[in-house]
Amino acid sequence: MWRSSKRGQSQVTCIACGDDVPRSDAREYDKFGDRWDRQGKEFEYLCKPCDRDRCHQPRGDLEALLEDVESNTVGTGRDAFLATYLELTEGRDSVGDR
Ligand SMILES: [Zn+2]
Incomplete structure (x- = not known):
């Protein structure tokens, strides 16, 4: 059931640089550090370049x-x-x- 995938839910916003990136291209970022407990949570997203930066300077x-x-x-x-x-x-x- 794919509709045309522009905007909508398949697009997420990187919390670091504000860019819109396809969700499949983004990294989930959970500020609580527990990605597996998903209940009642809203994940934030980082684009790949920002995720890489983050790893360099934890x-x-x-x-x-x-x-x-x-x-x-x-x-x-x-x-x-x-x-x-x-x-x-x-x-x-x-x-x-x-
Ligand atoms: Zn970014």
Whole structure:
């Protein structure tokens, strides 16, 4: 029962760039991270380019920061890890403590 497939339900909108893409071409994005529990949920969609971008940077720069800290504190204890972490985060301008 295919009708002509322009617009209508077969088209979804990418939440990242706002492009309309065919639903079959889009990736489902569930903000709750559980794609299998579908009841009462509305999925959001990403187009493929945006989905690829998302995979490259899953958590902003937190992972990179933690790696930095780790490599600076190899062989030292937990205190050193935390101290280095604080040092690095304090140097970032997003920490606005007057
Ligand atoms: Zn997109």
